[in-house]
Amino acid sequence: MASGPARRSPIPDPVATRLSLYLRQLETLDRRGLKTISSSQLAESLRLTSALVRSDLSYLNFSSTSRTRKIGHSGMGYRIDELTALLRCTLGTDRLWEVVLVGAGNLGRALLAYGGFATRGFRLVAVFDCDPKKVATSYGELSVRPVTDLVPFIHEHSISLAIIAVPATDAQDVADTLTAAGIDGLLNFAPVSLRVPDHVALRDVDISVPLEQIAFDVTRRRQITHLS
Amino acid sequence: MASGPARRSPIPDPVATRLSLYLRQLETLDRRGLKTISSSQLAESLRLTSALVRSDLSYLNFSSTSRTRKIGHSGMGYRIDELTALLRCTLGTDRLWEVVLVGAGNLGRALLAYGGFATRGFRLVAVFDCDPKKVATSYGELSVRPVTDLVPFIHEHSISLAIIAVPATDAQDVADTLTAAGIDGLLNFAPVSLRVPDHVALRDVDISVPLEQIAFDVTRRRQITHLS
DNA sequence: GGATGTGAATGCATTCACAGCA
DNA sequence: TGCTGTGAATGCATTCACATCC
Numbered sequence: 070m071a072s073g074p075a076r077r078s079p080i081p082d083p084v085a086t087r088l089s090l091y092l093r094q095l096e097t098l099d100r101r102g103l104k105t106i107s108s109s110q111l112a113e114s115l116r117l118t119s120a121l122v123r124s125d126l127s128y129l130n131f132s133s134t135s136r137t138r139k140i141g142h143s144g145m146g147y148r149i150d151e152l153t154a155l156l157r158c159t160l161g162t163d164r165l166w167e168v169v170l171v172g173a174g175n176l177g178r179a180l181l182a183y184g185g186f187a188t189r190g191f192r193l194v195a196v197f198d199c200d201p202k203k204v205a206t207s208y209g210e211l212s213v214r215p216v217t218d219l220v221p222f223i224h225e226h227s228i229s230l231a232i233i234a235v236p237a238t239d240a241q242d243v244a245d246t247l248t249a250a251g252i253d254g255l256l257n258f259a260p261v262s263l264r265v266p267d268h269v270a271l272r273d274v275d276i277s278v279p280l281e282q283i284a285f286d287v288t289r290r291r292q293i294t295h296l297s
Numbered sequence: 298m299a300s301g302p303a304r305r306s307p308i309p310d311p312v313a314t315r316l317s318l319y320l321r322q323l324e325t326l327d328r329r330g331l332k333t334i335s336s337s338q339l340a341e342s343l344r345l346t347s348a349l350v351r352s353d354l355s356y357l358n359f360s361s362t363s364r365t366r367k368i369g370h371s372g373m374g375y376r377i378d379e380l381t382a383l384l385r386c387t388l389g390t391d392r393l394w395e396v397v398l399v400g401a402g403n404l405g406r407a408l409l410a411y412g413g414f415a416t417r418g419f420r421l422v423a424v425f426d427c428d429p430k431k432v433a434t435s436y437g438e439l440s441v442r443p444v445t446d447l448v449p450f451i452h453e454h455s456i457s458l459a460i461i462a463v464p465a466t467d468a469q470d471v472a473d474t475l476t477a478a479g480i481d482g483l484l485n486f487a488p489v490s491l492r493v494p495d496h497v498a499l500r501d502v503d504i505s506v507p508l509e510q511i512a513f514d515v516t517r518r519r520q521i522t523h524l525s
Numbered sequence: 526g527g528a529t530g531t532g533a534a535t536g537c538a539t540t541c542a543c544a545g546c547a
Numbered sequence: 548t549g550c551t552g553t554g555a556a557t558g559c560a561t562t563c564a565c566a567t568c569c
Contacts, residue, residue: 085513089506118539124553127552130552142550145550167506178407179404183404243549255511273507280313282317282500335529348561348563352560354530371528372528372569
């Protein structure tokens with residue numbers, strides 16, 4: 070039993086990732102004033118198949134709070150406002166997440182300046198760095214605090230999410246500190262594989278990896294073209 | 298036929314992504330002075346299984362240039378220098394890729410300042426922006442050029458890779474321009490799904506997506522803990 | 526002994542194809 | 548007719564288990 074897209078939860082990881090993309094796309098469509106969208110339109114706009122979109126969205130049927138059974142409307146697709154709300158609720162971004170940033174180097178400062186988080190339910194509430202020269206410098210509304218203040222700050226403000234943007238050599242130390250302070254989730258930009266306890270959610274972003282993948286794609290295509 | 302990890306090419310996408318991670322890890326291990334590593338050690342350091350590592354690396358056996366049949370050494374694992382060279386060659390990063398950056402906003406400036414590319418075979422050789430106020434401003438060794446110079450620059454320097462770091466609304470236009478100029482690969486940081494011809498390699502990086510995934514992971518874990 | 530390389534087995538993600546509904 | 552929701556079929560990624568080699 071339990072064939073097809075396994076009605077009812079454990080939402081698989083690849084599905085969850087696409088749910089984020091659906092949400093992003095719906096927000097764009099909403100800004101354009103659209104009210105409904107079909108699985109095939111949504112699929113095409115993201116270069117996916119309509120069956121995959123429907124399959125993914127079917128995971129939302131019985132998710133947590135909503136008792137609603139069907140989310141699409143036969144013959145006319147999905148209502149953008151409904152679906153957006155349901156996605157936000159499922160992903161947990163229907164509330165504001167306060168996030169701390171560790172590392173005020175180039176990458177850290179870029180993240181501070183990056184406006185994209187605010188519109189998606191996240192707010193950077195503090196920046197920390199171990200370099201005394203950087204401490205007290207201001208970026209936008211935030212001024213850099215010493216790492217020694219990190220643990221008390223997390224406790225005092227009940228922070229659950231942190232972004233690690235320190236050099237690779239310091240990343241594990243920072244992760245350990247954050248873990249000990251009781252953090253729930255970590256977004257790691259350092260190019261190392263961190264070790265954290267099972268109860269801490271961890272994702273890595275290494276911008277060199279996709280760039281390398283492109284180099285690989287291009288190289289492979291050239292080889293194919295070459296010997297044809 | 299062709300069961301198991303399909304000896305001989307078309308390297309699947311998930312495999313190619315992990316090859317990048319193996320390379321990154323090997324570079325770290327090399328810096329620590331190690332000479333060899335076993336599939337199980339490499340696996341553990343990246344939280345994978347040893348069978349997966351061996352399976353992935355077996356794709357390198359007959360790849361393009363190298364005529365070597367076996368890359369590991371029975372009883373003693375893989376030689377780090379050998380494997381590093383083979384990975385670089387396979388991924389296409391055994392040579393220098395000159396990359397142009399379009400967009401000198403917060404993200405673009407961070408990428409300029411980010412040192413990580415240089416050590417992995419990529420060099421940012423020019424920055425472009427359409428905002429006249431930004432043009433001619435210098436960041437590090439590069440000064441911002443007007444987008445009108447983009448196409449001639451690409452032709453003149455035979456650039457094949459570009460990074461898009463402009464607002465979502467401008468990204469498709471920039472992609473079209475780059476495509477028309479004959480670019481081979483695009484790394485897109487704008488939160489939109491771009492449309493490019495099949496012969497152009499495209500990858501997306503949206504830092505809000507992994508952050509949302511973490512929020513989702515944390516939310517789900519809380520629900521599980523809650524009702525247990 | 527300790528490791529690789531790989532066919533065979535498993536399990537998961539995606540697609541197909543169609544019943545059912547507006 | 549147009550579209551969703553989903554069981555069944557496919558196909559791909561991962562793991563198992565073991566022959567093999569130093």
